[in-house]
Amino acid sequence: LVVMNVISASEDVQKLGVVNVVYNLGGMPRSGIDYEKSRRLAKLFKAIPVRFCSFYPCIDTKFWTIVVETFSVIINRFLLMRFRIIEGDHEEVMLKLKAVGIPSEVLPVTDESKLLVDDHLKWLARLKMA
Secondary structure (H helix, E strand, O other): OHHHHHHHOOHHHHHHOEEEEEEEOOOOOOOOOOHHHHHHHHHHHHHOOOOEEEEEEEEOOHHHHHHHHHHHHHHHOOOOOEEOOEEOOHHHHHHHHHHOOOOHHHOOEOOOOOEOOHHHHHHHHHHHHO
16 A cells, blocks of 8 residues: 555646556465455555556466456556567567567566565665655
8 A cells, every 4th residue: 555655746747647567476375366355456446546547467377367367357447558468488478578669677576486575675664654
């Protein structure tokens, strides 16, 4: 929610919209899939004063294809946006994202598909101090 508050305060974001990239390579979450949370998330996206213009889930397994397609049915009931599933290994996903205009260097992920969170945590800490 902190990120949503920050981006909703930006006039440029309100005019141009947000591109949402979900990088999910590497298997199933330990806690399983919470479909109710997906439904609530879709409603939250509709309620905030930010326009999500596109959503790119990046996945590497057939299991995730089924999950993401189910999520797209749920979310498309609430939002109108470009929704495109990007499948492949890390290199393939990065090339496909570049093809739609998203440079790989802006994504906080290593070549081994490890998520880099240090900069994000520092940014959140700075927000709490402000």
